[in-house]
Amino acid sequence: MTKPKLDQGVDYERGFVDGMLKQAQSSVDKAVNSMSQRTWVGLTDEERNDCLVDADPCECLADPEAEELMRCIEAKLKDKNT
Numbered sequence: 001m002t003k004p005k006l007d008q009g010v011d012y013e014r015g016f017v018d019g020m021l022k023q024a025q026s027s028v029d030k031a032v033n034s035m036s037q038r039t040w041v042g043l044t045d046e047e048r049n050d051c052l053v054d055a056d057p058c059e060c061l062a063d064p065e066a067e068e069l070m071r072c073i074e075a076k077l078k079d080k081n082t
Contacts, residue, residue, distance in 0.1 A: 040082045042074055 043051070048070045056066060 040078050042078070043070075048074075 048067070052061075052066045052070060061069065
């Protein structure tokens, strides 16, 4: 004769917790994967110009220098975020 298992409640709880953890991990994995698949969207010329005006209100930088600076910053941001 087999004795009834006294810790069935513990087994049920363990299974429930394991299932919830698996579901949570699946949700996190989906979120991370969707973030990594986003495409880079750079600044428009107008947005770049707005940033330059804010950063250099006295227009100390020459136009070609300022544009090159903005492009370098944008390229670094793209490297870090894609």
